[in-house]
Amino acid sequence: PLSSTPAPTVPWKSTSGQNKRQKFESVFPVLRDELIAHFASKGMPKDAIDWYTRNLDYNVPGGKLNRGLSVVDSVEILKGRSLSDEEYFKAALVGWFVELLQAFFLVSDDMMDQSVTRRGQPCWFRIEGVNLLAINDSFMLESAIYHLLKAHFRKDSYYVDLVDLFHETTYYTEMGQLIDLITAPEDHVDLSKFSLDKHRLIVIYKTAYYSFYLPVAAAMYMCGIPASTTTPNGTTSDPYKLALDILIPLGEYFQIQDDFLDFAGTPEQIGKIGTDIIDNKCSWCINTALAVATPAQRKVLDENYGQKDAAKEKTVKGVYEELKIRDRYRAYEEGAYQKILGLIDTISEEQGSDGSPVLKKQVFKSFLDKIYKRTK
Amino acid sequence: PLSSTPAPTVPWKSTSGQNKRQKFESVFPVLRDELIAHFASKGMPKDAIDWYTRNLDYNVPGGKLNRGLSVVDSVEILKGRSLSDEEYFKAALVGWFVELLQAFFLVSDDMMDQSVTRRGQPCWFRIEGVNLLAINDSFMLESAIYHLLKAHFRKDSYYVDLVDLFHETTYYTEMGQLIDLITAPEDHVDLSKFSLDKHRLIVIYKTAYYSFYLPVAAAMYMCGIPASTTTPNGTTSDPYKLALDILIPLGEYFQIQDDFLDFAGTPEQIGKIGTDIIDNKCSWCINTALAVATPAQRKVLDENYGQKDAAKEKTVKGVYEELKIRDRYRAYEEGAYQKILGLIDTISEEQGSDGSPVLKKQVFKSFLDKIYKRTK
Ligand SMILES: [Mg+2]
Ligand SMILES: [Mg+2]
Ligand SMILES: [Mg+2]
Ligand SMILES: [Mg+2]
Ligand SMILES: [Mg+2]
Ligand SMILES: [Mg+2]
Numbered sequence: 001p002l003s004s005t006p007a008p009t010v011p012w013k014s015t016s017g018q019n020k021r022q023k024f025e026s027v028f029p030v031l032r033d034e035l036i037a038h039f040a041s042k043g044m045p046k047d048a049i050d051w052y053t054r055n056l057d058y059n060v061p062g063g064k065l066n067r068g069l070s071v072v073d074s075v076e077i078l079k080g081r082s083l084s085d086e087e088y089f090k091a092a093l094v095g096w097f098v099e100l101l102q103a104f105f106l107v108s109d110d111m112m113d114q115s116v117t118r119r120g121q122p123c124w125f126r127i128e129g130v131n132l133l134a135i136n137d138s139f140m141l142e143s144a145i146y147h148l149l150k151a152h153f154r155k156d157s158y159y160v161d162l163v164d165l166f167h168e169t170t171y172y173t174e175m176g177q178l179i180d181l182i183t184a185p186e187d188h189v190d191l192s193k194f195s196l197d198k199h200r201l202i203v204i205y206k207t208a209y210y211s212f213y214l215p216v217a218a219a220m221y222m223c224g225i226p227a228s229t230t231t232p233n234g235t236t237s238d239p240y241k242l243a244l245d246i247l248i249p250l251g252e253y254f255q256i257q258d259d260f261l262d263f264a265g266t267p268e269q270i271g272k273i274g275t276d277i278i279d280n281k282c283s284w285c286i287n288t289a290l291a292v293a294t295p296a297q298r299k300v301l302d303e304n305y306g307q308k309d310a311a312k313e314k315t316v317k318g319v320y321e322e323l324k325i326r327d328r329y330r331a332y333e334e335g336a337y338q339k340i341l342g343l344i345d346t347i348s349e350e351q352g353s354d355g356s357p358v359l360k361k362q363v364f365k366s367f368l369d370k371i372y373k374r375t376k
Numbered sequence: 377p378l379s380s381t382p383a384p385t386v387p388w389k390s391t392s393g394q395n396k397r398q399k400f401e402s403v404f405p406v407l408r409d410e411l412i413a414h415f416a417s418k419g420m421p422k423d424a425i426d427w428y429t430r431n432l433d434y435n436v437p438g439g440k441l442n443r444g445l446s447v448v449d450s451v452e453i454l455k456g457r458s459l460s461d462e463e464y465f466k467a468a469l470v471g472w473f474v475e476l477l478q479a480f481f482l483v484s485d486d487m488m489d490q491s492v493t494r495r496g497q498p499c500w501f502r503i504e505g506v507n508l509l510a511i512n513d514s515f516m517l518e519s520a521i522y523h524l525l526k527a528h529f530r531k532d533s534y535y536v537d538l539v540d541l542f543h544e545t546t547y548y549t550e551m552g553q554l555i556d557l558i559t560a561p562e563d564h565v566d567l568s569k570f571s572l573d574k575h576r577l578i579v580i581y582k583t584a585y586y587s588f589y590l591p592v593a594a595a596m597y598m599c600g601i602p603a604s605t606t607t608p609n610g611t612t613s614d615p616y617k618l619a620l621d622i623l624i625p626l627g628e629y630f631q632i633q634d635d636f637l638d639f640a641g642t643p644e645q646i647g648k649i650g651t652d653i654i655d656n657k658c659s660w661c662i663n664t665a666l667a668v669a670t671p672a673q674r675k676v677l678d679e680n681y682g683q684k685d686a687a688k689e690k691t692v693k694g695v696y697e698e699l700k701i702r703d704r705y706r707a708y709e710e711g712a713y714q715k716i717l718g719l720i721d722t723i724s725e726e727q728g729s730d731g732s733p734v735l736k737k738q739v740f741k742s743f744l745d746k747i748y749k750r751t752k
Binding site: 039042043044045047048051052108111112114132133135136137138139140143144146147150154159160163164167168170171172174175177178179181182183198201205 | 415418419420421423424427428484487488490508509511512513514515516519520522523526530535536539540543544546547548550551553554555557558559574577581
């Protein structure tokens with residue numbers, strides 16, 4: 001009878017986006033419990049155990065999980081087959097390390113920006129009794145990465161590469177955060193500090209490395225892609241450099257799109273109300289506007305940008321429309337899309353003479369497809 | 377003539393404490409410049425370069441440097457000879473990594489404690505224009521460790537051990553910080569949360585690991601001391617476990633002494649005015665007092681501890697005198713000293729059958745000598 005038939009084991013490849021996310025989410029409690037068990041094993045008092053549990057549960061899951069999922073996706077594509085349970089678990093763990101890193105950045109960024117909400121709930125530091133302790137809480141989210149990395153990967157040949165990769169990415173993100181913080185402080189508007197070049201630098205360091213390069217490079221290390229490949233015809237390439245050269249423009253495109261949607265997306269589309277103008281953000285929109293504004297329009301932007309005032313925000317949006325920011329964005333997006341397609345096309349996929357695994361175009365195509373012309 | 381005689385090269389061993397410190401201090405500008413050159417090479421804007429330089433110069437040197445110097449001292453003792461220039465530089469670099477880690481902790485701890493001064497100058501976050509950016513600045517001090525570690529040690533066999541050691545120590549310190557923050561919040565006094573056991577746990581995790589175990593274990597890895605030693609007569613020992621078992625009580629003793637001097641030391645002795653009572657610190661003094669106080673004395677402590685009020689502070693000190701905290705400290709110190717001497721004596725110093733380097737009693741004796749009966 002039907003009821004006794006075992007449920008078909010759904011191969012990883014055919015699971016839908018929704019199921020992929022659920023499967024990935026189901027790994028979080030495993031690592032959370034492992035962290036808490038380790039913490040408790042040190043004789044920590046109950047109130048501290050409860051605190052760390054709440055820190056993890058409040059700040060780590062609950063995001064879009066794109067960064068974490070892209071580690072799993074990339075491992076899958078690079079291996080070219082569905083993953084064993086152990087392979088899946090390890091790929092998902094590394095995916096969660098990216099999410100832990102992001103949580104570390106978001107908890108602290110919200111304090112530095114004095115933000116109010118994050119992912120539809122109050123920022124962690126605004127929770128009763130947390131306040132400045134959130135600084136140490138953010139540290140513990142970062143440290144959790146290296147504890148778990150050691151616990152699960154210490155014997156793998158790529159352990160040290162993953163550690164170095166997370167360190168370098170973290171440092172770059174902090175560099176980007178520093179430039180952002182001194183270029184666009186929440187409480188002091190000075191548009192003379194802005195430029196499209198500065199915007200590019202901030203985006204690359206603050207966002208692109210950890211959101212785009214990190215997940216893919218981590219997957220590449222896990223799949224044994226070597227630092228240098230020589231094909232039988234003697235061409236030598238550096239797959240990590242190649243990946244970086246594609247993922248940095250991809251990350252830039254993603255952030256510019258994010259900046260544009262903050263201005264042009266409806267709340268239904270983006271799931272929140274855009275506040276970049278009011279928050280004095282160094283956004284692609286303001287930088288593009290500044291690059292083409294007349295002196296009169298510049299004066300309007302200087303007098304209205306970055307202020308907690310809805311009428312001033314509307315005035316800035318008026319200037320954006322005058323300057324045809326929507327058309328400029330569409331032109332930018334088309335150019336970026338074609339440029340990235342061209343970069344992806346430079347990947348040869350030719351097996352190296354030592355037979356080691358190689359980079360695949362699909363890793364980047366699948367990323368680009370998720371981003372191109374998205375409206376949310 | 378005298379003036380043309382080259383200055384005698386002073387062997388490391390015979391340099392005085394003052395010269396040791398100066399020599400160690402002279403390494404800081406080298407690593408600072410290396411960090412800044414790397415940062416600048418990423419195309420960072422001038423204001424960001426100046427900011428990071430100021431962050432490093434303001435927060436990293438200028439402390440007592442005991443932790444950093446003890447890496448150099450321990451390497452010297454373990455090698456049993458003066459160091460080559462390259463050996464010295466690498467030992468000093470690792471010493472500075474401990475100081476960078478400490479700077480990361482102190483910058484953030486001062487924010488969480490809302491402290492006013494540090495090392496005789498305003499806390500970094502209180503500097504005009506810094507404020508909450510100090511959070512990201514503290515992150516960059518931590519990341520600097522791993523950048524330099526990779527730049528100078530990636531090819532050394534002990535690279536991964538040093539990385540793991542710094543990670544683990546960092547995590548432990550954050551755990552200790554968490555218990556401290558929820559046990560003794562700066563703005564809410566609740567002595568029922570205090571106990572000598574809690575004090576011990578906080579001291580071990582928040583202070584002893586990074587101040588005592590980290591410098592010595594790092595030196596041990598650099599000197600090639602293996603994880604396990606078997607002597608010709610077949611005895612197996614774990615030198616790192618042995619070091620930990622000595623250094624944790626040593627760190628505990630150091631912190632208890634520090635807590636005692638905060639109460640009993642004169643400003644001339646300790647170079648500052650003690651504020652532990654006013655700051656609601658979970659100090660050895662209050663925990664010892666609580667353990668032996670009568671209900672009446674306990675009531676006085678509850679009503680007077682942890683308040684910004686000099687008269688109440690004086691009342692607490694009066695109870696400490698009634699409870700003979702000075703005598704109790706002297707008894708504790710004598711017991712701790714003898715106990716640690718006994719632990720040091722369990723080190724065999726017998727060469728392992730594979731001829732690898734071994735632990736030496738002098739590493740710990742030199743530590744203990746610096747601490748025993750110090751008055752500042
Ligand atoms: Mg923010
Ligand atoms: Mg921010
Ligand atoms: Mg945005
Ligand atoms: Mg403090
Ligand atoms: Mg503190
Ligand atoms: Mg003290």
